[in-house]
Amino acid sequence: MVSPPNKNPTNTLDKISVHLEHACFICGIILSGSKTCIEHVKNIHRYVIPFRPPGRRPENAKFSYTSYPDDDPWTIEEYACPSCWYHSPSDDLEALNEHIREEHNPTRVKKEEYEEEYEEDDVEMEESEFVQEITTKLDELKALFEEILS
Numbered sequence: 001m002v003s004p005p006n007k008n009p010t011n012t013l014d015k016i017s018v019h020l021e022h023a024c025f026i027c028g029i030i031l032s033g034s035k036t037c038i039e040h041v042k043n044i045h046r047y048v049i050p051f052r053p054p055g056r057r058p059e060n061a062k063f064s065y066t067s068y069p070d071d072d073p074w075t076i077e078e079y080a081c082p083s084c085w086y087h088s089p090s091d092d093l094e095a096l097n098e099h100i101r102e103e104h105n106p107t108r109v110k111k112e113e114y115e116e117e118y119e120e121d122d123v124e125m126e127e128s129e130f131v132q133e134i135t136t137k138l139d140e141l142k143a144l145f146e147e148i149l150s
């Protein structure tokens, strides 16, 4: 990686300003965040990778992270791993891919999970039937009360 020139030589904390993008390690599409990225990998490519540990990205001696790349002309773009705090140069999707395969051991979505998805419609139908049943019962009760109170 080529380091940008010192933007402020008197600053001893001269870190490289990094803007992170969440690219899918398989197809390279840019997602809005680590969770969206993990969902995308699961739904589109049928691979499961772990979520990041909760909390903020730890301080790094070499990099400072920014959400506003336009504020600093020296900001570089990198691809963030959605499962940990690792990031790779944004022109090197293969590095991200290799990192995820080696460190996070992507596993295929299990067959049962496929089937569960297909059954979801049935479950929803059962639920709405159940709701309908309750609504009918409530209507009956209402009619009963109206009879008693009239």
Ligand SMILES: [Zn+2]
Pocket: 024, 025, 026, 027, 028, 029, 040, 041, 044, 045
């Ligand atoms: Zn993808």
Ligand SMILES: [Zn+2]
Pocket: 081, 082, 083, 084, 085, 086, 099, 100, 103, 104
């Ligand atoms: Zn990682």
